[in-house]
Amino acid sequence: MAKHTKSARGLVENAFTMLPLGSIRPEGWLHTQLRIQADGLTGHLDEFWPDIADSAWIGGKGEGWERGPYWLDGLVPLAFLLDDERLKQKAQHWITYILGHQQEDGWLGPLQDVNYGYPNDPWPIFVLLKAMTQYQEATGDQQVITAMERCVQKLRALPAQKPLTSWAMLRSTELALSIYWPHCVNAVWSTNSAM
Numbered sequence: 001m002a003k004h005t006k007s008a009r010g011l012v013e014n015a016f017t018m019l020p021l022g023s024i025r026p027e028g029w030l031h032t033q034l035r036i037q038a039d040g041l042t043g044h045l046d047e048f049w050p051d052i053a054d055s056a057w058i059g060g061k062g063e064g065w066e067r068g069p070y071w072l073d074g075l076v077p078l079a080f081l082l083d084d085e086r087l088k089q090k091a092q093h094w095i096t097y098i099l100g101h102q103q104e105d106g107w108l109g110p111l112q113d114v115n116y117g118y119p120n121d122p123w124p125i126f127v128l129l130k131a132m133t134q135y136q137e138a139t140g141d142q143q144v145i146t147a148m149e150r151c152v153q154k155l156r157a158l159p160a161q162k163p164l165t166s167w168a169m170l171r172s173t174e175l176a177l178s179i180y181w182p183h184c185v186n187a188v189w190s191t192n193s194a195m
Helices: 028-041 041-047 065-083 085-100 122-139 140-161 166-170 174-195
Strands: none
Touching: 028 065, 041 065, 041 085, 041 122, 041 174, 065 085, 065 122, 085 122, 122 140, 122 166, 122 174, 140 174
8 A cells, every 4th residue: 555645735745746737649540630620610719709709808798607727728728739829829818818807806717707607706717727737838937826725715705795606616626626726736846856
């Protein structure tokens, strides 16, 4: 039986080293499939679908709930796995806008209207944070970690104001990955900087 030790933060140390996005490149069949996706719907959705092209996530009047984050969560890894400059620019545009418009209380993205239940619906944030972790891994952008930490503090306060409902309640475990991720990244950076 393997012995697990705890880090200074009280977390069990990982048995495996996390590889940042882009450190392994697809080849063969997988590369072909990703290229089809990049040249098809994922790579061009923001050029014609109003919910993405004019998304409230980037200051537009389109949908501002989950569609933008879902697209971004697919676009970011696709862009960096293929090392596709056009797609990386699209991802950077979205991430830069979202980071540049973080609210004073740490909230990322637009507030929701009554159709979605409550203004600070955390469900789309769970999806956004997954995309942001991948973007940070690929680019090293420190602003992402700072923004995520502020946003998680806001998320932490939400259940006391209004219990989670709907997708936020049913799929809240997805947030755990984004909460745990900075600890892994910081541990890796601390180890690398000590070398």
